[in-house]
Amino acid sequence: MKSSLTQRFIITLAALFLLGYVGVQIYVYLGSRYKTETAYLDSVRENAKVSGIVLRQEEVLTNENKEVIHVNNGITAYTVEDGTKVSKGMTVAEIYQSEQDAKTVYKIRELEEKRGRLEKAAQAAPDSFGYADMLNKEIFNEIGQITAQVHTGNLTELSDPASHLLELMNTKQITTGIRTDKFEGPIASLRAEESYFRAQIKTQPSSITAPKPGYFIRKTDGLEGYLNIDNLDELTPEDVTRLMNVNLWTDPTVAGKLMTSHNWYYITTVSSDDTRFRKGRSVTLDFGVSEPVSAVIVEVNKNKEQEQSVIVFRSNYINPDVVTLRSTQADVSFNSVSGLRVSTEALRFKGLERGVYTVLGDHMVFRPVNILYEGSGFVLVENVIDEQRYENSLKLFDEVITEGWQLYDGKQIK
Incomplete structure (x- = not known):
């Protein structure tokens, strides 16, 4: 009798254990049918390193007879920097005999500049305290800019802000009544110095002027006049290679050249399989000589028989470093x-519409998506903020189903 009760107890325990084990397995199985991830904001920026050549619409400086201007004697002093926008007839250089x-002449121009700043400051009206407050703000702003420039270690561009700061401080002296003589003494002294140095000039310099409007560049290299913007779509990889292998040579006697259009072009070759280079796409080019510049891809010259395609970038950013690149x-x-950002494996189709399934309470909901970028194992989809589309779109922090079977809109999960 006691043995029978023991047997029943053992059998009951075994049955309960088996039932519990099966229940746990069913729970684990049902609970693991779906894997999810959280949708979160992300951004990507792709980069590529290329080699190429910069081409511009350029013309060497010529005289009225369309002859190239050469400087064989004397000392050339340029009055404008590379990349300066000039008008027709504007002086770009002066030739001195000694x-x-x-x-x-350089000393005279320094004195003229100082006198000009004092004369401008002297025109300020005294007792204009409202104007004085504005001057204080400008002075502190200029000091801040100068300090920031010093911290970068680049002191070559401090001349202009320092001169402007001095002009502001002189103006404040007149405005607040600290000075009442309107700098008459210093101005007269500067005029006298100018007259003295003018008398020391033995031969007046001759001027070189721009024959037409454009951007001035001091050095030539032999590729002036090559660019024809009408045949950019005809350039081949062989053309690019040949241009990059040209032995550039600067003629030291040529006075300079003009870039006659505000647009310039950077031309390179890439693998024809690289789909990132698409016509009309905006990019940033970093040549390592100044800040990166914005550009747009204007031509993608593909040839089915060639492994390389020609890519033509266009930019209109001008500075002294960029205009001298080749x-x-x-x-x-x-x-x-x-x-x-969601995993690629989360993408599903509902009819012809692509989207993902998300967990909403105890059921799943289909959310259509607009793919903006496809990466390795993931996609970036539009983060919809439009009120009319927001309700039915994928949202930040939604739980997205990445694995599961028999997924459909409204399906119960628990």
Whole structure:
């Protein structure tokens, strides 16, 4: 009797254990049918390093007879920097017969600039305290800019802000009544110095002027006049290679050249399989000589029989460093794309519409998506903020189903 009760107890325990084990397995099985991840904001920026050549619409400086201007004698002093926008007839350089004359004229111009700043400050009206407050703000702002420039270690561009700061401080002295003589003494002294140095000039310099409007560049290299913007779509990889292998040579006797259009072009070759280079796409080019510049891809010359395609970038950013570039490397940064990041495996189709299934309470909901970027194992989709589309769209922090079977809209999960 006791043995029978023991047997029943053991059998009951075994049955309960088996039932519990099966229940746990069913729970684990049902609970693991779906794997999820959280949708979050992310952004990507792709980069590519290329080698290419910069081409511009350029013309060497010529005289009225369309003859190239050469400087064979004397000392050339340029009055404008590379990349300066000039008008027709504007002086870009002066030729001196002696180094002393060049130094003397430079000194005269320094004195004229100082006098001009004092004369401008002297025109301020006294007792304009409202104006004085504005001057204080400008002075502190200028000091801040100068300090920031010093911290960068680049002191070559401090001349203009320092001169402007001095002008502001002089103006404040007149406005607040600290000075009542309107700098008459210093101005007269500067005029006297100018007259003295003018008398020291033995030969007046001759001027070189721009024959037409454009951007001035001091040095030539032999590729002037090559670019024809009408045949950019005909350039081949062989053309690019040949241009990059040209032996550039600067003729020291040529006075300079003009870039006659505000647009310039960077031309390179890439693999024809690289789909990132698409016509019309905006990019950033970093040549390592100044801040990166914005550009747009205007031509993609593909040939089915060639492994390389010609890519033509266009930019209108002008500065002294960029206008002197020729054969050079560049880091191409494609504009960053931002959106909600989800795994590629989460993408599903509901009819012809692509989207993902998300967990909403105890059931799943289909959310259509607009893919902005496809990466390795993930996609970035539009983060919808439009009120009319927001309700039915994928949202930040939604739980997205990445694994599961028999997924459909409204299906119960628990």
